[in-house]
Amino acid sequence: KAGVTQTPRYLIKTRGQQVTLSCSPISGHRSVSWYQQTPGQGLQFLFEYFSETQRNKGNFPGRFSGRQFSNSRSEMNVSTLELGDSALYLCASSTRGVGDQKLFFGSGTQLSVL
Amino acid sequence: AQTVTQSQPEMSVQEAETVTLSCTYDTSESDYYLFWYKQPPSRQMILVIRQEAYKQQNATENRFSVNFQKAAKSFSLKISDSQLGDAAMYFCAYRSAQGGSEKLVFGKGTKLTVNP
Numbered sequence: 595k596a597g598v599t600q601t602p603r604y605l606i607k608t609r610g611q612q613v614t615l616s617c618s619p620i621s622g623h624r625s626v627s628w629y630q631q632t633p634g635q636g637l638q639f640l641f642e643y644f645s646e647t648q649r650n651k652g653n654f655p656g657r658f659s660g661r662q663f664s665n666s667r668s669e670m671n672v673s674t675l676e677l678g679d680s681a682l683y684l685c686a687s688s689t690r691g692v693g694d695q696k697l698f699f700g701s702g703t704q705l706s707v708l
Numbered sequence: 709a710q711t712v713t714q715s716q717p718e719m720s721v722q723e724a725e726t727v728t729l730s731c732t733y734d735t736s737e738s739d740y741y742l743f744w745y746k747q748p749p750s751r752q753m754i755l756v757i758r759q760e761a762y763k764q765q766n767a768t769e770n771r772f773s774v775n776f777q778k779a780a781k782s783f784s785l786k787i788s789d790s791q792l793g794d795a796a797m798y799f800c801a802y803r804s805a806q807g808g809s810e811k812l813v814f815g816k817g818t819k820l821t822v823n824p
Contacts, residue, residue, distance in 0.1 A: 597752075627810055637799065637814035650809045682751060688810060697810060699745075699753035 596621065598687050598700035606706045612673040615703045619666050619687030625649075626668040627697070628660060631682040640683075643668055644690055672705075680707045710735045710802050714815035721790045722823050728775075729785045729818050731800030739805040742776065742783045743812070748796040756798070759783065761805070787820075795822045 599618040607613050619626050627642035639652040643662035660670040666687075672679055682704050686697040711734045721727035733742070744756040759767045759776050766774050771791075775784045787794055800815040 625810060629812075629814075636816045637812075639811045639813070642810055650811050652811075684751075684753060686753070686810075690810060696755055696758070697812065698755075701750060701752040704751075 598685055598698055600683075600685050600700035600703050602703060603701065604704045604706075606708060607675050608708050609675055609677060611675050612671065613675060613705060614669050614671045615683055615685075615705070617668045617670075617685030617687075617700060619668070619685075620698055623687035623689055623698070624666050625688045625690035626662055626666065627686050627688075628668070628670050629684045629686070630654075631684060631702070632680070637684070640670065675707045677707050679705065681705060710737075710740075710804070710813050712800050712802050712813050712815040714798075714800055714818050716818045717816070718819045718821070720821040720823060721787070723790055723792060725790055726786060726788045727790055727820065729787075729798050729800075729820070731783045731785070731815055733781050733783065733800070733802050735781070735802065735804075737804055737806060741803045741805060742774075743801040743803070744772070744774070744783075744785045745799045745801060745814075746794075746796045747799065747817075753799070757785065790822050792822050792824060795820055 601616045625644045628640040631637045641651045646662045657673045662668045682702045684702045686699045713732045740761045742759045745753045757769045771788045797817045799817045801812040
């Protein structure tokens with residue numbers, strides 16, 4: 595069974611641009627969550643989606659948004675990029691409410707904002 | 709709000725030896741889950757071990773075991789017979805069992821080096 599797939603692996607943008615990151619969960623997983631990882635702040639929760647609905651949101655500005663599609667794939671969007679948005683963005687999927695509910699992570703998208 | 713603290717930014721261990729990574733957390737909840745995740749240079753977070761707070765028995769997964777002290781809010785990870793492949797960042801994480809959210813609160817991590 596394929597794992598969580600995140601694309602692209604690396605991305606370079608300039609300040610003020612916007613970016614869209616993609617996450618394909620493990621087949622059969624309907625829950626997707628996103629995390630931002632930086633050297634200074636560590637791992638911080640962005641949001642989680644289940645059945646195309648946002649279930650929880652972290653403490654990030656409105657420039658950070660996301661969505662989930664009917665096939666459970668998820669995208670997150672960051673508008674008006676700032677230098678501080680440079681980070682590794684990790685996606686995780688789970689079966690939510692079924693079985694052991696373990697979270698499985700992808701390898702992330704490394705975003706660099708210049 | 710819950711917080712997770714890992715007081716050891718870096719640790720090192722000799723191959724085949726045992727090492728213990730520390731983690732403390734703060735919560736007012738009685739029911740929750742605790743995790744240890746490993747992040748190798750490939751960046752993928754890999755679940756090492758999970759503990760349900762209502763279980764008194766410490767979780768064990770092969771060479772990995774935890775010492776869960778609920779009253780002290782302590783959750784340490786012991787790695788026995790350390791191998792070179794164990795070298796990675798290790799993150800302790802908390803998840804509430806209330807409300808249905810899968811949100812994880814992570815500690816800052818401990819970088820483990822395994823010396824041959």
